[in-house]
Amino acid sequence: MNTSEMPFEFFTVAHLTRIGNQSAATLAEFLTGLEQCSDASIFHHTFQTLGSHHFLTEGFSNDFAQWALADANRDALAEQLTALDIRDYISIAALRADLCRVVREYCGAHPEFAHQTTLEPFYFCESVEVTVPFGRTATTLDEFRQGIEHLSHAAFYFHFISSRLRLQLRTNDFSHWLADGLGLKALADSVNRIDIYTNTLDSARGKLIQLIDLERRKHVGSTNGEPHSAR
Amino acid sequence: MLEVQTASRIPLDDYAEVIGKGELEELRALAKPLRGRTVEMINSTAVGGGVAEILNRLIPLAEELDVKIRWEVMTGGEDFFEVTKSFHNALHGEPYHATPRDFEVFRAYNERNRARLALDSEFVVIHDPQPAALIEARKKNGNHWVWRCHIDLSHPNRGVWDFLETYVSKYDGAMFSSPEFARKLPIPQYLFYPAIDPLAEKNRELEPEFIADVLSRHAIDPLRPILTQISRFDRLKDPVGVIRAYRIAKRYFDCQLVLAGGSASDDPEGAVVLQEVLQEAHGDPDIKVLELPAWAPLEVNALQRASTIVIQKSLREGFGLTVSEALWKKKPVIASAVGGIPTQVIHKHTGLLAHSVEGTAYQIRFLLSHPEIAAKLGEHGHEHVKENFLITQKLKRYLTLFLALAKSA
Numbered sequence: 285m286n287t288s289e290m291p292f293e294f295f296t297v298a299h300l301t302r303i304g305n306q307s308a309a310t311l312a313e314f315l316t317g318l319e320q321c322s323d324a325s326i327f328h329h330t331f332q333t334l335g336s337h338h339f340l341t342e343g344f345s346n347d348f349a350q351w352a353l354a355d356a357n358r359d360a361l362a363e364q365l366t367a368l369d370i371r372d373y374i375s376i377a378a379l380r381a382d383l384c385r386v387v388r389e390y391c392g393a394h395p396e397f398a399h400q401t402t403l404e405p406f407y408f409c410e411s412v413e414v415t416v417p418f419g420r421t422a423t424t425l426d427e428f429r430q431g432i433e434h435l436s437h438a439a440f441y442f443h444f445i446s447s448r449l450r451l452q453l454r455t456n457d458f459s460h461w462l463a464d465g466l467g468l469k470a471l472a473d474s475v476n477r478i479d480i481y482t483n484t485l486d487s488a489r490g491k492l493i494q495l496i497d498l499e500r501r502k503h504v505g506s507t508n509g510e511p512h513s514a515r
Numbered sequence: 516m517l518e519v520q521t522a523s524r525i526p527l528d529d530y531a532e533v534i535g536k537g538e539l540e541e542l543r544a545l546a547k548p549l550r551g552r553t554v555e556m557i558n559s560t561a562v563g564g565g566v567a568e569i570l571n572r573l574i575p576l577a578e579e580l581d582v583k584i585r586w587e588v589m590t591g592g593e594d595f596f597e598v599t600k601s602f603h604n605a606l607h608g609e610p611y612h613a614t615p616r617d618f619e620v621f622r623a624y625n626e627r628n629r630a631r632l633a634l635d636s637e638f639v640v641i642h643d644p645q646p647a648a649l650i651e652a653r654k655k656n657g658n659h660w661v662w663r664c665h666i667d668l669s670h671p672n673r674g675v676w677d678f679l680e681t682y683v684s685k686y687d688g689a690m691f692s693s694p695e696f697a698r699k700l701p702i703p704q705y706l707f708y709p710a711i712d713p714l715a716e717k718n719r720e721l722e723p724e725f726i727a728d729v730l731s732r733h734a735i736d737p738l739r740p741i742l743t744q745i746s747r748f749d750r751l752k753d754p755v756g757v758i759r760a761y762r763i764a765k766r767y768f769d770c771q772l773v774l775a776g777g778s779a780s781d782d783p784e785g786a787v788v789l790q791e792v793l794q795e796a797h798g799d800p801d802i803k804v805l806e807l808p809a810w811a812p813l814e815v816n817a818l819q820r821a822s823t824i825v826i827q828k829s830l831r832e833g834f835g836l837t838v839s840e841a842l843w844k845k846k847p848v849i850a851s852a853v854g855g856i857p858t859q860v861i862h863k864h865t866g867l868l869a870h871s872v873e874g875t876a877y878q879i880r881f882l883l884s885h886p887e888i889a890a891k892l893g894e895h896g897h898e899h900v901k902e903n904f905l906i907t908q909k910l911k912r913y914l915t916l917f918l919a920l921a922k923s924a
Contacts, residue, residue, distance in 0.1 A: 296541045298915040301706035303697045339898035340864050354862040407694035414918045418544050436541035
């Protein structure tokens, strides 16, 4: 079994929600808000909110889409905002540009709705992120598996989803280390294909552990007995 | 000031079966850099009310993480509490003309309390308006002060808020339960949700026999759908509107309605509302109006667990933690889109929102016709509470805040 010279260090992350001074009571104001709010605000309402609502696997994608549906009562706009997949983005600027484009095009096509007052305003908030070491490191696949098992939801999400923004790559911390640290490129690719929109964080973690166990079985063979069962 | 000794102590490890070992490890990791550092929580009452209830649970958990935390209660005379009660109502938007004497009483008691207390912990958390002026004791380049506001400041009385703002703007940050409650301030404002304790009597698992006994005592039929609203008898909770919604649904479903709240005997307005409710319910044996003793957590727990649907049809609401209590018990919730309720009830995901009597009735009919959807909403609601509104999450938020404040310094 490979040992990495570069250990994987598990971190945990916690977020505070900072309330901004911007709110929107119409779609037109919402568009202005999207254009002007901070990057931390776009992150909060997309990446962060998906993490804290990971148990919703049907139709929940981000706060913007949910507000368009429940408060602006604009189903078609909500669908388009829901369809934006954060895994396609490695920068907040690109995500913001697409969010603005969708809302701008909708308002252009339906000017009668642009200035209609919504049931509740949208309040732009921001994430303040605090990271601390989780106290675990891994240099082998076995240690890595143990670390994954013990992670909190927030820590798992931090390494698996929001890492895209940090790495500026269409990958995640786990796949990055599996490929570069342990040289397991095929496993890294399989892990990167786990769908976070149709999985909860627990089921995504279960799939990741299953994939690791398949890999361990290849290396360990029958000599070490059965690998641990997947969660 | 009096230092409060917290009564109840539930070991942190007991929460592992509820939130998972990973979440506990995370709390320990976040607390590690804060070990031995000092925190002081100050409010104006040791018993009664949501703040005291939360601090009673939070302080022992923080101590287990080796944070040196203490809770102190502000002292004041009757005149002080009369003034702060008026301020409280005025900040909620009630008309009130504050006099210079009111402000003087407020300042004088805060000054006396400042003289009694060191206020030298690294992190000082002041709860609600009563002790807000303690900030004047802060030394230059000293410790971190934050103000936790548990009340709705969306439409405050101008005079009272302008007075209070002079103190609030001197803090390092303020925390509110909803973005809607926040004000435009020159300091950072954070979202801090209230929380429920999953191991407290009001929320812990119950034996089916106990639930059956509670139903039997109140002559509630366990075999027919039970709709429940738990809230004090207050017009802002719209109990009469709930009865009207039930009546519409009753045309289609043979259901029962339970309206349960604290005793109205020491609340003249509550007694009037209770009479209105009894009048509206008159002649229908399937409506149970229950006046529960002031503290009947197990009974409330049993009624929520026995319910088919839980309703919270408030016209105005602070945060509405009864919603989280019901969601934690995996109950489908139909609630008004007011105050902190939409944060808990994500429409069509963790419950259903309604805006009128007719809308509430329609959602009741919809859920009684689709029990599989009701069950799914309940499941998702439970997960939502687990992720956001448990006491352990509240502790995590505080640890995160302290780490962020320390980092910013």
